Amino acid sequence: MDFNLSDDHRMLKDMVSRFVREQCDFESRLKLISSEKGHDEAVWAQMAELGLVAAVLPERVGGLGGSGLDIMVVAEELGRKIVVEPFLATAVLGAGLLAEEGAEGRGPALLDDVIGGGHKLALAHYEPGARYNAAKVDATIAGGKLSGSKSLVINGGDADTLVVSAKDGDKLVLALVAKDAEGVAIKAFKTHDGFGAAEVTFTDVAVAADDVLLSGDAAEAALGRALARATLALCAESLGAMENARDATLEYLRTRTQFGVPIGKFQVLQHRLVDVCLEIEQVRSIVLLAASKLDAGDRDKHLSAAKALVGRVGRMVAEEAVQMHGGIGVTWELELAHVAKRLVMIDHYFGDTDYHLKRFQKLSKAA
């Protein structure tokens, strides 16, 4: 066994790490999350130029890898600086679907532009009232017309093209819809963790044969893979954010003085930060395991294990880090507060702790 990153992965990690340190500082993030756009086009273009979209796509379509570990390495570093660029929506979800082996129509041809940073994507899948149930699709596609509602579409307000799931009879279809197509209504908003999302409704939107990316069993399988990759990316982002919180708290315990000593001299705080460190190591292990199982038959069991643990530990790390910072920990001007919000809100995407515990129980019983 060897737990060291390969040279390629080491280089990828270092490159992303350096980039986010230099280009995705907290002051800029504070401005971005209050801006209408919500992210920085120039930064996204640079990320694409560095190959961060390509990194999570297979070589077959002009990518550089696309393995679970590729996703983990990039997402962890982005998570460390809680980067708000549309990596998850465009690269992991959208481009991942366009790069599916069975993909047809005009979709695959968009990939070059997506990899280059010139075209952004979003997956419009979850529906109002579905909570975290990915199997509930009431949107319909019939006679070349798409109708239905999609909820909390990540990057939905900023994407050029939406990949939309809908049912043609019993058959699942994934189709491409331009954001400005007739019959598309997008209501964009921000989330508590600083990202953009949207409620999207489709009313008799024209869908040509060329717009259909995947259908039937191929669409079901591709959607499952996309959601699995996104779940892995979120878990890895959370891991990076946890390490940020741990480092910030350690620094605070070393430098904040009360009662004449750095507060890190108090054993009660030492032990609490130790517990945080222990749990983060557990998370690193479960995320690594999930990354290694991304193409395996028991993929979903491992992803649910990771997401459930990430949800539990994410809350613990966020709460402990804030508590140990005291009052300053609950202020908008402090990066840690936003890291804590990301850690907690990650539980609200693609299934929360309870959802994944339940799914794990089911899959684990069967195995």
Added chain:
Amino acid sequence: MRLEYSEEDLAFRAEVRSFLEARLPSHIAERTKAGLALEKEDYLNWQRTLQEKQWVAHAWPKEFGGSGFTPFQKHIFEEECVRAGAPELPPFGLSMLGPVIIAFGSDEQKAHYLPRILDGTDWWCQGYSEPGSGSDLASLKTKAVRDGDHYIVNGQKTWTTLGQYADWIFCLVRTSSEGKPQTGISFLLIDLDTPGVEMRPIITIEGGHEVNEVFFDNVKVPVENLVGQENMGWTYAKYLLQHERVGIAGVAAAKETLKKLKKIASDTDDGEGGRLIDDAHFAERLANVEIDLMAMELTNLRVLAAAQAGGAPGAESSMLKIKGSVIRQELSDLMRRAVGPYALPFMPELDQLGSNMEPVGPEGAHLYAGQYFNRRKYSIYGGSNEIQRNIISKMILGL
């Protein structure tokens, strides 16, 4: 032993309930129940309405205009207020400064300040914490130097709640650096309109404006604004903190939140054809916090009964603070969990008065994550839970 309220207490509860039904304006009740901020005028109007019954100052003797409530009456009153959606009046003048002036102030101070607190003429805020003095409050550095008939004040205070509405601030200031840090502190009243005072907002984690920092640059304060004796401020501050911790458990508010949470869980689709309240995982979380709350309600009543019998609540209030904050935080966690993905939208504009923006998801859902983040303050303010544990370990366990 008898775990029920007395006939008198029940009659009192009925009286409070019918008064609230008759007099609490519905727009205030709605915003308070939704957990939204109120305007300054809303607080003041409600305070004046309550004071018609002499029901605003519970820690003041009746002869000064206080309610003279027994500990149980105060508890019942708070329960009814929360139930009806009456706002909690800011405690700074009514519960904190008032009792200090009554106990330690001069006759002139009593005659001048107390009526103005009661009728809302002066809105007070608190100047205790400093950037370098939080848990270690006695290390505070804001300095007041005597110069003839004045003190000249320089320094900075922080976490000043609702200071943006305030006219006056009561401050702990350093008047001596001799001896132990606690012995050189004085209790000073400062008019916020004095030249050299600057109040700046602190935006909290969820994006709200509740707290402020206050800067003092050569601020001239008349010596008659000193409360009690110079260098005795720490004693008065500790006296004040006793009052700060009365009702700290927040049982009434927690019970209302639990009710709301159950309603949400009953109304929420679990996404798979059932109701969230029947989901085994969620139901277990809910049951655990409800059991904790049932126990804490009785713990709180036990402490109240001891206070009613004349025992001053000591380290017991630290227990109530810890358990109360943890339970209320857990409830806020379940609120955001309950609404699932609809906890995500961040829509502060929606909560402005008169907003015609459309919500995303069920009504109010967008508020719960923000409230969860905001409620992290419960285990930090008023003496962090770590400090409360130190108090218990020293005062109760003798360690």
